[in-house]
Amino acid sequence: MLTTIELRWFYPSQIPIEIEEWFPQNCSPEKREDFYLYVPQCDYLGIKLRQERLEVKWRKAELGVLRFGELIEGKAEKWGKWICNDSTGESFQPAMVFANSVWVNVQKVRRLQSYKILPDSSIQAVAINESIDNGCSMEITQLRIQEQTWWSLALEAVGEYTHLQENLHLMASCVFNNYRGIKLIAANSYAYPHWLDLILGNYS
Template sequence: MLISNELRWFYPGSIPEDIELWFKQNCLLDPLQSPEEREDVYLYSPCDFLGIKLRQARLEVKWRKSELGIVRFFDSIEGKTEKWGKWLCEDSTKESFQKTTVVNTPSWVSVQKVRYSQLYRIIPEFPPQPVSANKSIDNGCTVELTRLLIRENPWWSLAFEASGEEACLMDNLQKTASWVFNNYRGSKLLAADSFAYPSWLELVCK
């Protein structure tokens, strides 16, 4: 089981140009890197503590272990932090967990994603260091800026997902967010818009 501390915001529409430019220039190890494009298919359920999705022929189940409260960064940024557990299931035969088996089922919702992401390594007494996503590290935090398309409606999301030793997760998240937001000059990020994917799906699909 994978454990992470997470902080996310969701907003309707396209990513503001100033926020996308800020992210590319200040968050990415390679500002010219191409975003990842993929489709995830979520099981819609009016339950904000459980997320189930099919991704690249794999079943992923996430559940919220605890709500950790609101964190604030500078004067214009606040969001809700949560601890999540994740369980992954893959079929070596590639016969199970195919999106074609659920594509016409009303309870499953397709989400198109175009995502920029950057992994940061956390080392005590040093600032967060951007590293390659395939690098093995003990403690880190991934920062994501994602374009979303759901039921032909555009949204965007900014997120932090801290990994590593469980006792260090909150510190990993806060150190990375403080470092990343140090030169952020975009619009306010509000706690009212801060939640995980299950809550966002409930908002969009209800």
């Protein structure tokens, strides 16, 4: 099981150009298609299917609102993650859930940059496939769901359990130091389960 601490924001529309330009430009966009199990009014559990992998996340704790400068405020949350891979390809197939309305298709175009925390508390960008003992990743994602267009910005801290909050603070303080985009507010800061309920609750 992997434990992370995350900050995430969701906003409708295309990614603003000023945020596109602020985000590291060496990150190649990755297209993906995920299927989420929609559980109404349940913002602490996320179940996602992608190809032959099933991912389950559950919120362990809400850590309150964090602020970085005048433009950034978000709700930090601690999440546990469990991943099951099917090497045979016989289970966890998206085709098995196409016709089931409780599974929701989300199309994504994501860019990801990972950083490692050095012994002197500075951060260093690393390649996408490099393993990190203590660090944090930042992602920006264009989303398409139910004919609606949204975007999301997120930070996810990984590493030794006792260093997770410190890693998130170090990362956020560094990457948001030169942030000049729209104001990111706590009201728009939540994880995927809450976002799904916000979108799909209108259809119930």
